[in-house]
Amino acid sequence: MGRVVLVTGISRDIGRRFARAAAHDPSIDRVIGVDVVPPRGDIGDVSFVRADIRTPVIAKVLAKEDIDTVVHMSVIATPGSAGGRNTMKELNVMGTMQLLAACQKAPRVERLVVKSTTTVYGASSRDPAMFTEEMGPKRLPGSGYAKDVYEVEGYVRGFARRRPDVAVTMIRAANVIGPHVTSPITSYFRLPVIPRVLGFDPRLQFLHEDDLLDVLTHAVVAGTPGTFNVAGDGMLMLSQAVRRLGKPSVAMPGVAVGRLGSVLRQARVADFSPEQLTFLTYGRGVDTTRMRTELGFEPRFTTASAFADFGVSLGVPIHVADEPALAGRSGGAHDG
Amino acid sequence: MAESERPQRDVTEGADVVPIGTSGRPGRGTGKARPSASARNLAPSPRKPAPKSASKAAPKAAPKSARPTPVRPVPSAPGAEPPASPATETAAAPRAASTTEETHPLAGIPVGDWLHAFQHAAVELFGDQWERRLAELMAFLRRRLAGDYTVDEYGFDAEVTERFLMAAMRPIAQKWFRVEVRGIDNIPTTGGALVVSNHSGTVPVDGLMTMTAIHDATGRFLRPLGADLVFKLPVVSSLARRSGATLACTEDAERMLSGGELVGVWPEGFKGIGKPFGERYKLQRFGRGGFVSAALRTGVPIVPLSVVGAEEIYPLVGNIPSLARLLGVPYIPITPFFPLLGPLGMVPLPSKWLLEFGEPIRTDEYDAVEAEDPMLVFDVTDQVRETIQQTLYTLLRERDGVFG
Secondary structure: OOEEEEEEOOOOHHHHHHHHHHHHOOOEEEEEEEEOOOOOOOOOOOEEEEOOOOOOHHHHHHHHOOOOEEEEOOOOOOHHHHOOHHHHHHHHHHHHHHHHHHHHHOOOOOEEEEEEEHHHHOOOOOOOOOEOOOOOOOOOOOOHHHHHHHHHHHHHHHHHHHOOOOEEEEEEEOEEEOOOOOOHHHHHHOOOOEEEEOOOOOEEOEEEHHHHHHHHHHHHHHOOOEEEEEOOOOEEEHHHHHHHHOOOEEEEOHHHHHHHHHHHHHOOOOOOOOHHHHHHHHEOOEOOHHHHHOOOOOOOOOHHHHHHHHHHHOOOOOOOOOHHHHHOOOOOOOOO | OOHHHHHHHHHHOOOOOOOOOOOOOOOOOOOOOOOOHHHHHHOOOOOOOOOHHHHHHHHHHOOOOOOOOOOOOOOOOOOOOOOOOHHHHHHHOOOOOOOHHHHOOOOOOOHHHHHHHHHHHHHHHHOOOHHHHHHHHHHHHHHHHHOOOOEOOOOOOHHHHHHHHHHHHHHHHHHHOOOEEEOHHHOOOOOOEEEEEOOOOOOOHHHHHHHHHHHHHHOOOEEEEEOHHHHHOOOHHHHHHHOOOEEOOHHHHHHHHHOOOEEEEOOOOHHHHOOOHHHOOOOOOOOOOHHHHHHHHHOOOEEEEEEEOHHHOOOOOEEOHHHHHHHOOOOOEEOOOOOOOHHHHHOOOOOOOEEEEOOOEOOOOOOHHHHHOHHHHHHHHHHHHHHHHHHHHHHHHHOOOOOO
């Protein structure tokens, strides 16, 4: 008797691919995908149920299909696909609230896996170098994706308190990158000329898309409760990343980058989100010790090799020579 | 300047044309048939070789008008071999015509000479093993341009710090400030340690000098903990991260110390570097002792460092608090030379520096939980502060003169 998994947000590419990957896992019996619109690609063995998680219908789906594991990954980063910030907020926050309310009433649900993001830590000049899971943002996010995620995480923690019998795993994924990912950060790197914030060189961490799928599957199978930062090892500076892509970059004041971002967003050239500006100014690093010790997950790609794989999709073969050195550089690598 | 053109124009302009001026003859158009003596002297004559300066200056004045004339014997196809030097050419030719080709500064030097000059310069720059060193430098530049290097989780770029920052600071430390380091053995060769230093000098030059001195003496990189402002400022923030600094907060300090890094901290902060010249070598309040609790929690030794000499580099005699508030910086310094002399006033005075590392204060005999005991933290803070203050007084008595 394997697990019966419900996946939300299956219409998006990463959700659909996770559902397919999960359906192949031997310890998972059935995967049911839920979304408002049907997925565009092939969903294989996954059965699709058209339901809006913002409505109580989701509770019926949970009961009817005997779901014991819920994977929530329909928190979206940009309003681009949803059609406006209001819709995005409703999808993210109201959708999560309804889903959690339904889970609370479903006695069979044993596990909840939420795909969150390291954006929740924000980015500022007063940040510590590496965020651990206990740390919060230095300044509470005022708007946008970061605020949504912050609120979603709050509701998930509330749910974990009310249903202590459910193992709640929260995966805070670093910026996901890979050949098939369309996100603010990948569309930023796909620009022909990359705008940078003058005088700042942020530290970036990436998670490969395959590793994201793996870690979600791992969380479903293992059922380890807790919050975990997940990112590839090592760091890339933005200047370094741009040079690795061999693209020209132009440094301009932060205000100008923000203005350019909103112009690009309106022109639908790139999905530039407002919180990306602070990220591209100050950068962010997350500590992944717990990912290894408690969750027991080891990503296959480092930050550098994930970025190299992304570069290959842009037609730039990036040579990553120092892979083992980079992997071992998590701390104290140079004492005399 | 234009004298050398005139003989050429003689050929084209006919004598029948109603003359305006001197009809191309040398002279100032005085109406006399014969030019003045000085004008005749200036004019090039076929018997005498033209003055070198005149033929050299000609291409600058008329670079386009000068073409190789058919009269002049052309030695070979242009570019096949470098033409002979202008001096011998003019001596042999019937007329002192000069062309762009023959006076071009690059044309006169044979390829072999160039090669030799490059080789000589390379040997001067890199020493005897210049070929290998040059290859290394090229490989380094290629790696940098391809982004093929690693930084650690704090954004520290060891390679660039060593090659550029340290290389730039070393002559300043050795020649300008004549930094003298004492007690370098007190810095452990491996493992985490916390170097606590006094802070002075209006601009945190003392931090850079300490980093250089420690790296040159021990080979270890000092990882400074910087104030909030450092990471808020553009350019400064990226340079700071690149050279190994991180934000002075408990999380980063403990993370670096437990990672086995040699961490530098200046607990006086802006109170220390921004204090008036009259209060030099008087330690300010040592923060809240956060550095002590970080050391206690990670069990690393505290190495007190006393820096003498940094106070005198920019004697702070005034401040513009209103402008400082407006700009959001702690102070706007006024020194006897800045802003009076403008950029020249930014040159630090060449005071003689003494860096003395004191006996390490061990913290590993305390429990990590004792880091929560405020009385212990205050005690250790005072101990570190007193050690630095007393060493400062001793060093001040010992040194002979500020610029000695």
